[in-house]
Structure formats: C-alpha cells, structure tokens
Amino acid sequence: MGQTVIIKAGGGASGRAEELLGGLNEPQRAAVTHGEGPLLILAGAGSGKTRVLTHRLAYLVFSGQAAPDQILAITFTNKAAREMRERAEALLQRSVQGLWIATFHSVCARMLRAHAELLGYTPSFTIYDQADSRRVVKRVLESLDVDTKRFAPALLQSRISQAKNELLSAGEVERSRGGFEELLAETYSRYERELQSANALDFDDLLRLTVRLFERHPEVRSRYALHFRHILIDEYQDTNLAQYRIVRLLADRTAAVRADAREELSAEEEKPPGARNLAVVGDDAQSIYGFRGADVRNILDFEADFPEARVIRLEQNYRSTQHILDAANALIANNSAALPKRLWSELGAGEPVRISELEDEHAEARYVVGEIERQLEGGRALSEIAVFYRTNAMSRVLEEALVRNQIPYRLIGAARFYERAEIKDALAYLSLLVNPRDSVAFLRAVATPRRGVGASSLARLQAYAAEQGLSLCELAASAESVPGVSRGAARGLRELAALLDSLRARIASGIEVAELIAATLRESGMIAALQAEDSPEAQGRIENLEQLVALAAELAGEPAAEPLSLERFLEQTALAGAAEEAQAADGPDGAVTLTTLHNAKGSEYPVVFIIGCEEGMIPHSRAIEEGGLEEERRLFYVGLTRAMRLLHLTRALRRYSFGASSYTMASRFLDELPAEQVLAESLVQEGWQGASRRALRPAAGGLQRSAGRRPAGAGTVGCGLQVAVGDDVLHDLFGEGVVTALDGPGAVVVRFASDGSERTLLTEYANLRRL
DNA sequence: TCAGTGACGTTTTTT
DNA sequence: ACGTCACTGA
Numbered sequence: 001m002g003q004t005v006i007i008k009a010g011g012g013a014s015g016r017a018e019e020l021l022g023g024l025n026e027p028q029r030a031a032v033t034h035g036e037g038p039l040l041i042l043a044g045a046g047s048g049k050t051r052v053l054t055h056r057l058a059y060l061v062f063s064g065q066a067a068p069d070q071i072l073a074i075t076f077t078n079k080a081a082r083e084m085r086e087r088a089e090a091l092l093q094r095s096v097q098g099l100w101i102a103t104f105h106s107v108c109a110r111m112l113r114a115h116a117e118l119l120g121y122t123p124s125f126t127i128y129d130q131a132d133s134r135r136v137v138k139r140v141l142e143s144l145d146v147d148t149k150r151f152a153p154a155l156l157q158s159r160i161s162q163a164k165n166e167l168l169s170a171g172e173v174e175r176s177r178g179g180f181e182e183l184l185a186e187t188y189s190r191y192e193r194e195l196q197s198a199n200a201l202d203f204d205d206l207l208r209l210t211v212r213l214f215e216r217h218p219e220v221r222s223r224y225a226l227h228f229r230h231i232l233i234d235e236y237q238d239t240n241l242a243q244y245r246i247v248r249l250l251a252d253r254t255a256a257v258r259a260d261a262r263e264e265l266s267a268e269e270e271k272p273p274g275a276r277n278l279a280v281v282g283d284d285a286q287s288i289y290g291f292r293g294a295d296v297r298n299i300l301d302f303e304a305d306f307p308e309a310r311v312i313r314l315e316q317n318y319r320s321t322q323h324i325l326d327a328a329n330a331l332i333a334n335n336s337a338a339l340p341k342r343l344w345s346e347l348g349a350g351e352p353v354r355i356s357e358l359e360d361e362h363a364e365a366r367y368v369v370g371e372i373e374r375q376l377e378g379g380r381a382l383s384e385i386a387v388f389y390r391t392n393a394m395s396r397v398l399e400e401a402l403v404r405n406q407i408p409y410r411l412i413g414a415a416r417f418y419e420r421a422e423i424k425d426a427l428a429y430l431s432l433l434v435n436p437r438d439s440v441a442f443l444r445a446v447a448t449p450r451r452g453v454g455a456s457s458l459a460r461l462q463a464y465a466a467e468q469g470l471s472l473c474e475l476a477a478s479a480e481s482v483p484g485v486s487r488g489a490a491r492g493l494r495e496l497a498a499l500l501d502s503l504r505a506r507i508a509s510g511i512e513v514a515e516l517i518a519a520t521l522r523e524s525g526m527i528a529a530l531q532a533e534d535s536p537e538a539q540g541r542i543e544n545l546e547q548l549v550a551l552a553a554e555l556a557g558e559p560a561a562e563p564l565s566l567e568r569f570l571e572q573t574a575l576a577g578a579a580e581e582a583q584a585a586d587g588p589d590g591a592v593t594l595t596t597l598h599n600a601k602g603s604e605y606p607v608v609f610i611i612g613c614e615e616g617m618i619p620h621s622r623a624i625e626e627g628g629l630e631e632e633r634r635l636f637y638v639g640l641t642r643a644m645r646l647l648h649l650t651r652a653l654r655r656y657s658f659g660a661s662s663y664t665m666a667s668r669f670l671d672e673l674p675a676e677q678v679l680a681e682s683l684v685q686e687g688w689q690g691a692s693r694r695a696l697r698p699a700a701g702g703l704q705r706s707a708g709r710r711p712a713g714a715g716t717v718g719c720g721l722q723v724a725v726g727d728d729v730l731h732d733l734f735g736e737g738v739v740t741a742l743d744g745p746g747a748v749v750v751r752f753a754s755d756g757s758e759r760t761l762l763t764e765y766a767n768l769r770r771l
Numbered sequence: 772t773c774a775g776t777g778a779c780g781t782t783t784t785t786t
Numbered sequence: 787a788c789g790t791c792a793c794t795g796a
Contacts, residue, residue, distance in 0.1 A: 077786075105786050130785085203786060238786095292785060391783055413785085454772045488772085575786075598784045620783050635784080658781075659787055 038306035045641035046319030066229035069098030127574035164204035165293030207242035236282035240293035321350020365401035383590030412595035449529035451492030514553040608643035
C-alpha cells in the first residue's frame with residue numbers, strides 16, 4: 001500500500017524504522033509501536049490487523065525490545081504462521097532464527113515435548129487427530145457394551161472434546177448426574193486411560209495438558225513466562241478457555257517472578273510490576289468457532305482481565321468497496337453486537353452486490369463457471385477469484401463444472417491429504433517407529449496390507465496385551481505365545497514386528513526421513529498391494545504416497561536449526577491443517593480458490609462467489625436447531641467481507657441432498673442485505689418456469705414474508721413496487737427499461753434500453769423506480 | 772480370514 | 787449418491 005523508502009544496506013536505523021512503519025496510518029502505528037503493557041486491537045474486517053501484528057513483531061525485533069526467541073506470536077493456522085514469518089523477515093530484510101511463530105497447538109506440542117515426563121508421557125508421544133480419537137472412543141464404547149447406534153462415537157467424542165476445552169476432568173463431568181452424563185464420564189475416563197497407555201495426546205490434550213503443566217509445575221511456567229518478553233495473538237476472538245488460561249499463565253510475568261525467586265530479575269526490575277506485554281488482535285464480529293469451544297467473551301472481557309490495557313480500534317477497511325461494506329454492515333447489524341463497528345472505505349462505491357437465483361445446483365455451478373470465464377476475459381487472474389460454500393460436500397458439483405471447462409482450481413480443506421486412508425496408513429507405520437505404544441497406529445498398520453491377521457486374532461491380542469500390561473507392538477514379536485492366536489496370524493504379526501525392527505535399525509544409522517518413508521512403503525508391501533489392485537484409484541493412492549515422500553524431502557530441504565527428524569515430520573503432518581493442500585494442480589496463471597466459509601477467514605480476493613445462499617445451508621439447519629443463528633450470520637459476514645471488488649451470491653431453487661432433490665428457500669441473510677447495494681436477478685430458465693413457479697411457492701412465500709418485513713418507506717420504493725407490463729422503470733445500474741412481463745410473485749422481466757438486454761429481476765431487491 | 776453384497780446413515784464448520 | 791458397516795458364503 002504505502003511507498004517505502006529503501007535505505008541503503010547498513011543505512012541509518014531511523015530509516016529502517018520508518019520503513020517498518022511505512023504505509024501505516026496513525027492508529028496502526030500506535031498499535032505497532034505500543035511499548036509496555038497489554039494491548040487490545042479491535043480490528044474490523046479488512047483493516048489490516050494481521051499486518052499490524054506482523055509489523056509489530058518486526059518492530060520489536062528491530063528496536064531490540066526483545067530478542068527474536070523472546071517473542072511468542074500465535075496465529076490461527078499454520079499457513080498464517082508461515083506468512084507472518086515471511087512478511088516479518090521481508091520487513092527486516094533478513095532471516096531471523098528463533099522466532100516463535102506458530103499456532104497454539106504447535107506451541108503447546110513443543111513445550112509438552114520438552115516436559116512430557118512431568119506429566120507421565122514420553123517425548124515421543126503421538127498426536128491423535130479427530131478420526132484417531134474417534135476410533136479410540138468407539139473401542140471404549142464397545143468395551144462398555146454400549147449400543148453405538150443410540151450413542152454414536154462421534155457424539156461422545158465431541159462431548160469429551162467439549163469437556164476438555166472447558167478444562168473439566170472426567171471426574172468433574174461425573175458430578176453432574178444422569179444417565180448420559182454417567183456414560184460420558186465413564187467413556188471419558190476410559191478414553192483418557194487408553195490414550196495415556198498409547199502415549200498419545202489428542203488435539204484438546206495439547207492445550208489442556210499445557211495448562212496442567214503450568215499449573216502443577218510453577219517452575220516450568222515461570223521459565224516460559226519470564227522468557228517471553230512479548231506475546232502477540234491473532235484472531236483472539238476464537239480462543240477457547242484452555243487457550244485463554246495458557247495466555248494468562250504466560251502473560252502474568254509478575255506472578256512468575258514471585259513464583260521463581262531464583263530467576264534473575266535483571267531486565268524485570270525495570271518493568272513496572274504486573275507489566276504484561278501482551279498484544280491481542282481480533283474482531284468479535286468474526287467469531288465463528290463457537291462449536292469448538294471458542295468463547296468470544298475472552299476478547300470482550302480483555303479490558304476487565306487486564307485493567308491497564310490500552311485499546312485501539314481499527315475500523316477503516318482497506319479491502320472492499322463501499323457497496324460490499326454496506327451490505328456487510330447491514331447484515332451484521334442484525335446481531336446483538338457487543339462492540340458495534342461500522343466499516344468504511346475510501347475505495348469508492350464499486351459494483352453492487354449481485355444475487356442470482358438458479359434452477360438447481362448444477363445450473364448454479366454452470367452459472368458460476370460462466371461468470372468466472374467472463375471475469376477471466378475481463379482480465380482477472382485465476383488467483384483473484386474464489387468460491388465459498390458452507391459445507392465441504394458442496395464443492396463437488398462445482399469441481400465437475402470447473403473440470404469440464406478446464407479451469408484450474410485449488411480446493412482448500414475437504415478430503416484432506418493427511419486424512420486419506422493410504423496416507424494415514426503410511427503415517428501409522430512411521431508413528432509406530434517412534435512410539436511403539438501407539439495402539440491406533442498398530443491396528444492400522446497391521447491391517448494394511450493384509451497379513452492374515454483378522455478381527456478375532458486382534459481381539460485376543462488386545463485382551464492379552466491389556467492383561468499383561470504390554471503394548472501391542474511388543475506382543476506382536478512373540479505372537480505365538482498369545483493364547484488363541486492362530487499360526488497364520490502369529491506369522492503375520494511377527495512379520496510386522498520384524499519390519500519395524502529393521503526400520504528402526506535404519507533410523508539409528510541416520511537414514512533421511514524421505515528415504516525411510518520410501519523404504520517403509522516398499523517393505524511393508526503397501527505399494528505392491530496397491531499395484532496388484534491395478535485400478536485408477538489405486539494408482540492415485542500410489543501417487544499420494546509418492547507425494548508424501550516428496551513432502552518429507554521438501555521439508556528436509558527447508559532451512560532449520562536441526563535436520564528433519566521423524567518426530568518433527570510426524571508432528572508437522574499431525575498439526576498441518578486443512579489450508580495447505582492443492583487438489584488440482586495450479587495452472588501457470590494460478591487457480592481459482594474453492595473453500596468453505598470457515599477456511600475463508602483471513603483471506604481476500606478481488607472476486608468472491610458465495611454459493612448455496614439458502615435457508616438450511618447458510619444458516620445451516622443444524623446451527624438453527626442449536627441456536628447458533630448469530631454465529632452463522634457472522635460466518636456469512638466473514639464471507640462477504642473477503643470480497644475486494646465483486647461479490648456475487650448465488651442460490652438454487654432446488655438442491656440435491658440426502659439423495660433427493662428438494663425445494664429451497666432463500667437465505668434469510670439475503671433478506672437482510674440492503675436493497676440499495678444489491679442487484680438481484682432470477683436466471684431460472686424458460687420452460688422450467690411453469691413447473692418451478694408452482695413448486696416454488698415456499699421460496700416465493702419467503703420472499704414475500706421478507707418484503708412485508710421491510711416497510712417501503714426507508715428511502716426506497718424498491719421492495720414490492722407494483723408494476724404492470726408496459727411500465728417504464730429506472731434501474732440503478734441498467735438505467736431505463738420497460739416491463740415486458742410479470743414473472744410470478746415478486747419478479748418482473750425488464751428490457752433495458754441501454755444494451756437491449758432482457759433481465760428477470762426480483763422487485764424486492766432490484767431498486768426499481770417507476771418513470 | 773476375507774471378498775462381496777446390501778442396508779443404512781450421512782452433511783456443518785476445524786486446530 | 788456415496789461410503790461405511792454388518793452379514794454371508796467360500
């Protein structure tokens with residue numbers, strides 16, 4: 001944005017400082033240079049909040065207020081962490097070693113590895129993702145003889161996760177009596193034991209056990225609290241209780257000093273007591289992770305938590321044109337906001353927000369693809385265009401249309417690379433190499449490829465292992481001594497044990513990670529089994545596995561303090577989130593981005609499409625049931641505010657779900673957008689209309705309902721304007737036209753004089769005036 | 772033990 | 787429509 005003056009290398013410090021602050025306005029500068037004490041940056045969408053945090057990071061290093069490794073910067077995703085590091089280094093014009101820039105989960109994993117023994121784990125613990133822990137929950141439920149039809153593992157798992165995020169132990173859950181609670185408590189406590197004996201932590205444990213580490217071992221907490229001179233946290237509105245506690249424990253340096261009197265106070269002495277150099281950035285209007293335990297009160301109560309906090313508000317938006325912002329502002333005004341903000345921009349009005357109504361999801365996809373092609377013809381790059389949707393499943397129809405039209409795209413999230421069966425199988429072998437107690441990994445590895453070890457043998461093996469207090473891995477080596485295991489199964493088990501031993505020997509002799517993975521794939525027989533399948537799917541899996549090897553080689557090539565260890569590789573794969581992966585290869589000019597609204601947070605694109613703007617999709621029906629309407633609205637708000645120049649919302653009259661096509665109603669959020677900023681058109685095709693209009697009644701009813709809700713007095717006659725065929729009308733964008741037909745309730749066909757085009761417009765949205 | 776078959780539930784969202 | 791899961795026969 002701003003021009004920066006490059007001072008010649010080794011030039012004056014003041015020049016570089018100016019550069020670090022270049023392009024920032026006054027409030028942003030203040031946030032960047034804020035010295036001691038807590039700082040809350042309340043920043044609206046597109047206000048450059050992450051940029052401010054990044055500049056602050058660079059500024060702290062530059063001004064020597066902290067050594068690089070004394071700064072802890074917490075981002076929401078690993079991708080954001082990488083970007084922050086790159087940008088900070090670009091600002092400083094040098095690479096910086098030792099900076100702690102990572103997600104909460106990564107930071108916690110790092111600290112827990114350093115002190116695992118204090119909590120009864122070994123540093124080689126495995127990190128279980130959701131699927132892994134669901135398997136364990138399922139095993140536990142089976143051992144409890146619970147009907148998994150009535151109580152699904154997923155339900156119990158999510159409740160355990162909730163409890164963990166609220167820092168409740170199994171015992172504490174139990175205190176609330178009742179049938180389900182009792183089951184929950186029992187499952188929780190057994191699940192916990194299972195994980196502990198597997199030397200495994202789930203995602204929630206990473207946070208919860210860090211809290212425990214700090215609370216039970218004040219000397220450890222002191223060490224880190226004193227070590228980190230400055231803490232920066234992005235997306236603070238999405239922190240949960242456990243994360244909040246970690247922040248408090250790290251930020252309270254005074255208590256840390258008291259707790260650890262042995263520590264030298266050197267620099268501490270100069271600081272006022274209670275100084276907490278904590279800078280958090282967030283926007284309560286973008287809090288969209290409540291389902292995961294995020295508590296927006298953390299940001300709302302910041303000033304109460306840190307009474308000496310300075311608060312800086314950033315409301316100017318540098319991203320979007322005013323029409324887009326007006327639409328977003330109007331939408332979010334329907335929420336009971338605790339910290340109302342009104343975004344404004346100097347970028348001009350721009351184009352109106354467009355809403356298009358299509359027949360079904362296929363027509364919607366075709367239409368979006370057509371519009372994308374128009375944008376490309378107009379000079380937009382593929383990488384400047386994004387399509388958002390509420391659920392991952394919605395990407396498929398769109399992908400098909402993009403493939404048909406040979407438009408390259410990258411799919412963020414969805415069937416994530418690391419969650420694919422073959423990748424998880426390969427990782428299971430690797431995990432067993434460092435953590436032989438990992439039971440989930442053992443059960444995976446032993447089953448792929450088939451080794452003649454079936455369910456019954458495994459059940460006996462597990463029972464015996466539990467009885468003897470041995471790990472499955474240990475037992476596998478002497479499988480014939482396990483009662484009830486057949487000779488064939490025993491041979492298979494010994495084979496696996498021997499393979500693992502042989503691979504471990506190579507680790508000991510210092511093999512490269514990539515090479516080790518390749519050897520594992522080869523010698524386990526995984527590749528051979530897939531080759532034998534001889535199907536296109538199997539070929540794809542082989543390619544994925546090859547990618548895994550390539551990934552390890554790539555990671556090993558990155559500059560790092562130490563060579564890539566298998567442990568670090570596994571940790572990265574466990575914590576590497578959705579955001580990384582590109583499904584289809586990017587073309588030479590980049591690719592269109594496809595992502596869920598959740599994954600869209602933190603991004604921006606000149607052209608944004610949001611598809612499926614229907615009741616039940618956004619807001620999602622499950623969310624409505626659970627009373628999460630305001631969070632859904634914030635989610636939609638996040639989507640709207642990603643758009644820089646063109647925002648295009650679409651919806652389908654019919655949509656396929658649960659194996660049947662059914663009629664939809666327009667999202668209530670569309671009704672909440674101001675008519676003045678919106679250009680709506682129905683693109684339901686001729687010949688379809690007779691049928692669709694009749695069937696459309698629910699949707700039409702929805703439109704009328706909203707038309708009634710918004711009285712026609714608010715400076716517009718747009719909604720519900722009564723027109724007849726032959727009337728001359730004026731449209732904000734298309735100018736003068738004549739009504740050529742009435743098209744069902746609320747829709748008119750208008751032929752415009754300017755370009756001769758004939759368009760179907762919804763009177764509710766199109767701000768038509770009679771001439 | 773395992774491949775093949777049919778019934779069934781599935782869809783929020785993610786570190 | 788699709789993947790998962792339980793059941794069945796070899």
